[in-house]
Amino acid sequence: MGFWGAIGSAALAAVAFIVLLIAVFSTKASLPSFDELKSSPNGQMIRVHAADGTVLVSMGPSYGEWVSYDAIPKVMKDAIVAVEDRRFESHWGVDLWGLARAVRTGIANRGSGRRLQGASTITQQVARTIFLSNKYDLGRKLREGVLALAMERKFSKEQILELYLNKVYFGGGAYGIDAAGRKFFGHAADKLSLAEAAIIAGLVKAPSHYSPTADAEAAVGRASVVLDVMAETGKISHATAGATDPRTVKLAPEPKQNSVRYFTDWALPQLEVLIDETDAPLEVWTTLDLGMQRAADDAIRANSPGSAQGALVSLDRDGAVRAMVGGKDYVASIYNRATQATRQPGSAFKLFVYLAALEAGHRPDDMVVDEPVTIRGWTPRNNSGRNSGEMSLRSAFAYSINTIAAKLGQEVGFGTIADMARRFGITTPVDTHPAMVLGTSDVRLIDMTRAFASVASKGVAIAPYGITRVTANGAVIYSHEVDTSHVLVAPYVAAQMTDLLQTAVNTGTGKAAQIGRPVAGKTGTTTSNKDGWFVGFSSGLTTGVWMGRDDARVVPGLQGGTAPARAFQNFMVKAVARRPVEQFETKVTLPEWQIEPEDNAYYEAPDNGLFVDEDGNPLPREQEPDKGRPPEDRIDQDWLDRMTGNEPPAPQPAPTRAPPPRQQTIPAPSQPREESPRGEDQERPTQ
CATH class of the missing domain: 1.10.3810.10 (Biosynthetic peptidoglycan transglycosylase-like)
Incomplete structure (x- = not known):
């Protein structure tokens, strides 16, 4: 480097030094005081409260x-x-x-x-x-x-x-x-x-x-x-x-992570769309009822089969989430099976089949025929593998008869049933092949619970929510408002569906879910007992229970009417204990198959199951879940035929609709059927 190069480098260094000095002293002049720096926050702290004000968890910096x-x-x-x-x-x-x-x-x-x-x-x-x-x-x-x-x-x-x-x-x-x-x-x-x-x-x-x-x-x-x-x-x-x-060094014990975290993990991410505040400490007030949460946790742990997981969601009449359990142990697995897992619902999906049929003009006392049926090459079978002939729609629903569900699906249209499911809040894809009536499409427990809650609310859409209000520095920056303007089906359709759901609990597959007050609900069991469901409502509270293995392997003895129904019963007895008994608008009408109390073994039998593979095709008879089941857990079809007075149906075709019923338990609508509310609520799915 020459003389002038050295001079140039020195000059540049001097200029850079002067610039640095100016930057440092101008920055110094703008710095806050020491006391101000002491009070400046490092991040946003969030405290989450239960419905009674108890602090559930503190999130963010400590x-x-x-x-x-x-x-x-x-x-x-x-x-x-x-x-x-x-x-x-x-x-x-x-x-x-x-x-x-x-x-x-x-x-x-x-x-x-x-x-x-x-x-x-x-x-x-x-x-x-x-x-x-x-x-x-x-x-x-x-x-x-x-x-x-x-x-x-x-x-x-x-x-x-x-x-x-x-x-x-x-x-x-x-x-x-x-x-x-x-x-x-x-x-x-x-x-x-x-x-x-x-x-x-x-x-x-x-x-x-x-x-x-x-x-x-x-x-x-x-x-x-x-x-x-x-x-x-x-x-x-x-x-x-x-x-x-x-x-x-002795470490302080880690605080126990209980099932409350399933709820907070689900609710807190919603803050991103509810509020804009990202700096001030937040107080988040939620819907969670700690007493119900403890009861839900106990019910899932006590009733889930040893190798299976369990989940529970309970919604109040306005959609407030009162309890949420996403698994048997949050520490062992933070995966929330109540909101994240998608599983086949089995016959619990028949809610949408029968809603579509009722909206199309059927009534609970309409007579239908349980007979062999083949639709597009698919031949559904009942749990027993036999058919029992003529029965009411109420009986078909109470005993979860597959052939009747298939015939209803063919009549109203499988696309119509899929639209009904989406209308009632099912957010996962719904297939339209014939076997879909038996619950072959994966769903989330929270979505199914939401659908049943909407029936309980007389056909008005219910949206689950967990955050009631948010405050920052003492000021309310968000407050939840319940929307009751979205009507999904006419009130009389919801009332008729409630009639069917009551019967399923009182005399059908959901008998184990009885709690000593009016209950309406439905069981669900999938192929080879991989999933068990019970979803129902009473006294303004709708609760959904799912059980099964995360790897979708068989759980011996798991049916919707057994462990899930018992978990529902255990939880609901405590959850509604302080609520007044509420009667449904429809009285319980026993199906014509009602028998003497001492002969009620059939009602303890499992749900019909789902005898189809992943593509909706029938399973070979030897692969069906009742093969190898202990004899006392299987349906005795001969006994059933004797008690109901039904003989095996003749092979000739029989009508799917019968003359007007002998007795009408649901009042007919006051206006012509074609004038019942429809509009856009039935044209597009509810999200």
């Missing part, structure tokens, strides 16, 4: 008490300085030696994709924590350096270290040493021992990786490194470092 510099244990200050910034006392905010070393390391590792490591001082980390994001680029590093230089001009080293130790993130949602001490060791920061201080100091490099609650071995290993560095820098003696064993 802050302990502010610890002044003099109150911070010396071992904590020494540990953090030794491992994070050993020249903290001597540099001006940016460590040129550390930066040079980091650049050399970066050059040696270029092409590896690794970032520059070891270049940030404690002051730079404070600047980044308070003023900048974690985005890694050259512009941010330059701003970080200028801020650090400015902070060193405005604040003392003690103030900077105090800010750092009270604001840096230590993992587990804990910001600052006091929050970390309380979370990991169960006591305040002023009582930290050398070993505890070493563990906390070691967390800064990678809070999630070195967290003692996540990986105790990694945390101990990192703490040992911190102790060695403290000895190397003269903060402690080598003898003290050798005598200190981080493995002897």
Whole structure:
């Protein structure tokens, strides 16, 4: 380089230095005071309340008490300085030696994709924590350096270290040493021992990786490194470092994660579309009833077969979620089977088949014929493999007769049934092949529960919700409003459906769900007992229960009328105990198959099941789930024929519709059928 080149370089360096000085001192002038920096938040804290105001969970950052510099244990200050910034006392905010070393390391590792490591001082980390994001680029590093230089001009080293130790993130949602001490060791920061201080100091490099609650071995290993560095820098003696064993530190027990977290995990993401506030601490008030939640948890754990999972959702009459259980153990599995899992509903799907049939003009007492039927090459069979001839629509629903459901589907149209399911809130795809009437399309438990709740509300759409209001700094920024304007079916159609659902519980497959007051509901069981369902309502509360294995393997003995119905019963007895008994508009009318009480073994039999493969084709007889079932759990068709007075039907065709019924239990609509409400509510699905 020549003379003029050297002059030019010196001039550029002088200009750059002047620019840097101007930037540093202008930044210094704009910096907040120390007291203002102490009060600045690190993130948004969210507290979630149950319906009675009890705090369910605190989300987001956790802050302990502010610890002044003099109150911070010396071992904590020494540990953090030794491992994070050993020249903290001597540099001006940016460590040129550390930066040079980091650049050399970066050059040696270029092409590896690794970032520059070891270049940030404690002051730079404070600047980044308070003023900048974690985005890694050259512009941010330059701003970080200028801020650090400015902070060193405005604040003392003690103030900077105090800010750092009270604001840096230590993992587990804990910001600052006091929050970390309380979370990991169960006591305040002023009582930290050398070993505890070493563990906390070691967390800064990678809070999630070195967290003692996540990986105790990694945390101990990192703490040992911190102790060695403290000895190397003269903060402690080598003898003290050798005598200190981080493995002897007693960790505070982790708070138990119960089933409430299934609910909060479902409800809280909805805040993104409900509110715009992203900084102020939030108080979120929810619909969850803690008493019902405990009852739901107990019911699922007590009744789910050993190898199976269980889920439960309970909705109040306005759609408020009062209880939600997504599995038997949240700690073992956070997967929410109530809202995320999609499973075949079996005969519970017949709700939509019969809704479509009732809307098309059928009545509960219409006579239909249980007979062999083939539709597009598909021949559905009943659980017994036999047919029982003429019966009412009420009986067909109560005993979940497959052939009748298939004939109704053919009559009203499989696309019409799919539209009815979507209208009532089924958000998953619904097939339109004939076997769909037996529940071959995957659904979510919360959607099925919503559909039954809409029937309970006399045909008015119910939308599940979990958040009632949100406040920020004492002001209400969101309040839920219930919409009751969306009518799905005419009230008399919903009343007739309730009539059928009552019969299913009183004398049919859902008998185990009786709770000593009016109940309406439906069972569901899928192929080879892979899924069991019960969904029903009483006293303004609609509850859905699903049970099965996550891998969809067979669960011996699982039918909708057994464990799921019992779980429903266990839960609902407690859930409605303080609610007044409510009668339905329709009285329970026993089907013509009603028999003497001592001969009721048939009613304890499982639901009809789903004897089709994944494509809706019939399974070979030897693959059906009742093969190999203990004799006492199978339907005795000969006994059934004797008790009902029905002989096996003749092979000749028989009409699917019969003359007007002998008795009408549901009053006919006051207006002609063609004038009943339809409009767009029946033209498009409800989401």
